[in-house]
Amino acid sequence: MIGSETISDYLERLASREPTPGGGAAGALHAAQGAALVSMVAVYTTGKKYAAHEDRAKQIASRADELISASLQTADDDEAAFTAVVEAYKLPSGSEAERSTRSDTIQRAVLGATEPSLALIRLATEIIELSEELVDFGNPNVVSDIAAAAEAARAAIATALITLQINISALKDAGEQDGLRAEADRAERAIDRAQTVSQRVREKVAA
Amino acid sequence: MIGSETISDYLERLASREPTPGGGAAGALHAAQGAALVSMVAVYTTGKKYAAHEDRAKQIASRADELISASLQTADDDEAAFTAVVEAYKLPSGSEAERSTRSDTIQRAVLGATEPSLALIRLATEIIELSEELVDFGNPNVVSDIAAAAEAARAAIATALITLQINISALKDAGEQDGLRAEADRAERAIDRAQTVSQRVREKVAA
Numbered sequence: 141m142i143g144s145e146t147i148s149d150y151l152e153r154l155a156s157r158e159p160t161p162g163g164g165a166a167g168a169l170h171a172a173q174g175a176a177l178v179s180m181v182a183v184y185t186t187g188k189k190y191a192a193h194e195d196r197a198k199q200i201a202s203r204a205d206e207l208i209s210a211s212l213q214t215a216d217d218d219e220a221a222f223t224a225v226v227e228a229y230k231l232p233s234g235s236e237a238e239r240s241t242r243s244d245t246i247q248r249a250v251l252g253a254t255e256p257s258l259a260l261i262r263l264a265t266e267i268i269e270l271s272e273e274l275v276d277f278g279n280p281n282v283v284s285d286i287a288a289a290a291e292a293a294r295a296a297i298a299t300a301l302i303t304l305q306i307n308i309s310a311l312k313d314a315g316e317q318d319g320l321r322a323e324a325d326r327a328e329r330a331i332d333r334a335q336t337v338s339q340r341v342r343e344k345v346a347a
Numbered sequence: 348m349i350g351s352e353t354i355s356d357y358l359e360r361l362a363s364r365e366p367t368p369g370g371g372a373a374g375a376l377h378a379a380q381g382a383a384l385v386s387m388v389a390v391y392t393t394g395k396k397y398a399a400h401e402d403r404a405k406q407i408a409s410r411a412d413e414l415i416s417a418s419l420q421t422a423d424d425d426e427a428a429f430t431a432v433v434e435a436y437k438l439p440s441g442s443e444a445e446r447s448t449r450s451d452t453i454q455r456a457v458l459g460a461t462e463p464s465l466a467l468i469r470l471a472t473e474i475i476e477l478s479e480e481l482v483d484f485g486n487p488n489v490v491s492d493i494a495a496a497a498e499a500a501r502a503a504i505a506t507a508l509i510t511l512q513i514n515i516s517a518l519k520d521a522g523e524q525d526g527l528r529a530e531a532d533r534a535e536r537a538i539d540r541a542q543t544v545s546q547r548v549r550e551k552v553a554a
Contacts, residue, residue: 163495288370
């Protein structure tokens with residue numbers, strides 16, 4: 141589990157000549173940090189001054205804590221899925237039957253590898269939605285952390301999108317490709333929403 | 348030092364009701380991950396196939412390793428600088444002399460707090476420049492990690508910019524403000540360059 145590693149050890153493995161951890165883990169850690177920052181802003185939005193929003197702030201904090209673990213989980217899932225793709229490419233391709241088995245296994249593995257990317261995109265989109273709520277009523281003393289949360293979630297989506305695009309290109313089934321392209325389009329819109337959160341925070345700060 | 352903490356412990360502190368770690372630490376970790384991904388791509392760009400670029404790839408890997416430590420250092424510097432600002436605001440303001448001392452101390456602390464943000468912006472800009480080079484000659488098997496590096500560095504800059512903007516607003520010296528605004532404008536251009544790196548990678552992947 142990536143969570144039990146020290147930050148220095150993790151960064152050393154990230155920098156090393158090994159295929160994982162790579163972009164998948166980095167994206168997961170971006171999202172986990174975004175979720176943690178949402179949680180922090182929510183726990184600062186309590187007390188008399190925020191009485192009207194206290195229940196919602198507590199819900200957001202609790203959901204954000206779940207999103208931290210779920211984000212880290214996608215790093216491990218991504219590593220396993222990526223390994224399955226690499227193994228599939230190593231299958232023998234001498235005979236016609238072997239080539240057919242190999243091709244089917246690759247296609248299944250690539251389709252499986254889209255899942256952690258899609259999961260991360262969905263989690264990060266939810267982090268952006270929570271940050272949108274907090275711009276409206278969150279404690280203004282930590283407003284910059286709302287923008288930091290949205291930027292972290294944005295980076296998670298942008299990183300996952302590259303991997304997703306590679307896997308879409310490797311698929312042969314046009315129906316699967318179309319479905320995944322629709323998910324990629326939704327992810328682009330979530331990136332735009334993160335940009336808006338960040339922009340709104342900057343306007344508040346400049347005001 | 349943030350580097351010696353486990354990722355789970357760090358995320359727990361990030362999510363807690365404490366002013367630090369916050370956006371400053373998150374930005375630092377984004378940049379550190381960007382530098383680590385640049386290093387990984389560079390160490391994959393060696394051997395006969397990359398003979399023409401091997402020397403430069405080695406330089407990039409070695410510089411990126413330095414940027415990992417330098418990025419993490421800004422997290423600790425940011426925490427110290429932020430604490431100095433908080434302490435300055437706590438100074439007594441009963442008499443005219445006290446108010447004057449307090450105001451001067453706040454201004455010095457706020458100016459000091461812009462330094463880790465500026466340092467992070469410069470480091471992350473360098474990471475983007477290294478990723479621009481790697482798009483041209485880096486190992487295509489890890490091209491997605493170049494985009495992941497640029498996106499991580501972009502998030503670091505966007506996060507540091509919010510804190511910088513808050514500190515610019517808190518300063519009274521118009522000359523200092525103008526100088527810092529010029530740095531903020533340069534940071535916006537680095538964000539655009541990261542976007543271009545990511546876009547170029549996506550075009551390569553789709554081709």
